[in-house]
Amino acid sequence: MPVAIRNGRREWQRRDRAAQLGIWFAWLVGTAVVLACWEVISDRTMWMFVEDAHVQAGDLLRRMVPPRWSYMDKLWRPLWDTLNIATLGTLLAILGGVPLAFLAARNTTPSVLLVRPVALFVIVASRSINSLIWALLLVSVIGPGVLAGILAIAFRSVGFIGKLLYEALEEIDAAPVEAVTATGAGKAQVVAYAMVPQVAPAFAGISVFRWDINIRESTVLGLVGAGGIGLQLEASISQLAWQEASVIFLVILATVLASEWLSARIRHAII
């Protein structure tokens, strides 16, 4: 036990000197790194613009109110598109993500050495790239429109659903699997009767959760041309029509809150 002798008295300490110095040194290095990083950012910032930010913010707010509600008429169609992008994208991602999860999970993959690493790489690649970047890529490949948005959402979500589902698959209880195997069931039957029921609630939760995230993401895909309400947002902002932009912000807020409420209800009902 680390004990220091101070004024001839033995005092208990939490750590010995080396550990305490180590921690202190780690804090020193950490602080230095953060300050160095901050310096880089500070150098690249026009502080003049930052100083009058409150003026800009006030100006922006003044231009946003009152929202031009008549603009709503033009927003129903993009809103419907946004919902479709999120929903169809999630459905496509489920179609791709479920087989991918079975290929990636250690206990269901056909080959740990060959198939599993490939599946894991696909999952990581899909997850590392944000849906907006997927959209950028797809718009440049298949042209602007809702289809690019749906595919962008699907490409990003495949990795999400695949990762969470394969982790759930690897954590299942082995006893039912053994029991079904002992009855002489084939591989497909083991998966259908011993594994699927164990991961079904997790799967439903993951899908609904991703759908909720996708609603949020699909509101901005239009900024790069991939359809939905983001297209209108981009148009309003580039025309500096902030009164229209504020209507769009409020619509997005309402949509996201509604989808959050709905997904919470569904998850509650399933799990």
Next chain:
Amino acid sequence: MSVADAGALERARRWRPPPLVADPRLRWGIAVAAVVYLWLALSGVPVNWARVAEGLERGGRFVAAFLHPNFVARFDEIFEGFAESVVMTVVATVLGIAVSVPIALGAARNLAPRPVYLLCRGLIALSRTFQEVIIAILFVAMFGFGPFAGVLTLVFATVGFLAKLLAEDIEDIDPGQAEAIRATGGSWLQLLNYGIQPQVMPRLIGLSLYRLDINFRESAVIGIVGAGGIGSTLNTAFDRYEYDVAAAILLVIILVVMAAEYGSSAIRRLVQ
């Protein structure tokens, strides 16, 4: 009993897994609604097949570019963009943690009085509602182009994530320890330091590392709207149809995220 009857009986007696939705009317209702929705949604998606076919050739070129990415042609721009993204990630995560911890304390029902609780929960909800890119647009309009607006965006987004999850963890602590500190007459700060911090520290470290990873990925996106980082380099590469450069950038992003994921899971195992 005839042979056909026996067959029917056998089929009827066979075990079937119970249906997911017990009420048959609700079950069929959901199925019909799903089909109607799919029909409506799919018929509303305009697809320009000529454009898609033309794009497939370009898509092929992009896939080919992934096999021979070009790291060299725009090396300086790529390096510069990445350095900026990393720097933004570090600063934004540290600032984000510093802002999130007090808000998390305020948003924990077992620590904060009602008005503070509602205020902090409101802040968290606000931060979680809007996509980072929308926040970035507003911050770029206020603070000008560049990484500063990006850092603020990431800090704002970090609060919604970190404060929410940390607050939930604080609400889930074992109340015994906090009670014991209160019983010894400890002040509020001592309660935090000895009753709560030790219980939530592993989770806080884990969440912070995870958020570091997310912030890096997000920093690649907010650059598209002018908030600095690798996103602007990537956007330029796509605009110039330089797929080999874009592929190089995407590969580096994937590698960094993979490395960060392995690194953070190793650190998390160490702390827990």
